[in-house]
Amino acid sequence: MDVTSRIPTPPGLAWTDTAVPPRPLERLVIKEIGRVLFVPVSEVDWLEAEDDYVQVHAGRSTYLLRQSLRVLETRLDPHHFVRIHRSTIVNVQRIHEMRPLFHGEYQVLLRDGTGxxxxxxYRDRARHLLDMA
Known part of the structure; x- marks a missing residue:
């Protein structure tokens, strides 16, 4: 008997190689000492990797989420969030302008002035979404 035959399949779910990816996240669950916060993804301005954590920047607040940026990227809606650096994902609705720098890099300025x-x-990934020339 192989191992996979002992793993029960949840009711109404069939495991296949062509499984549909989960729906994009609608909110982030932030666990802090003494409380659990629910932050709507639509309120997130940008995300920054910090070791095994992600700093979530939403308005004037910053939260720490215990998850890798790579895993979180797979759960965010690619129409609203784009990775612009190995340690940064940005909500494209928060981008105010982009300024060219050196060697094909850009400075991305958010509405709140964050650079x-x-x-x-990551320029080619962003080019399609941001319609960069």
Whole structure:
């Protein structure tokens, strides 16, 4: 008897190689000492990797989420969030302007004045979404 035959399949779910990915996240669950916060993804301005955590920047607040940026990226709606640097994902609705820097990099300015760097390694991903020339 192989291992997979002992793993029960949840009711109404069939495991296949072509499984449909889960729906994009609608909110982030932030666990802090003494409380659990629910932050709507639509309120997130940008996300920054910090070791095994992600700093969530939403308005004037910053939260720490115990999850890798790579995993979180797979759960965010790619029409609203784009990775612009190995350590940064931005909500495209918060982008105010972009300024060219050197060697194909850009400075991404958010509506609140925050400046982020779009590295050339992520430029092609962002070009399609942001209609960059």
């Amino acid at each position: 982020l760097k779009l590295s050339r390694g």
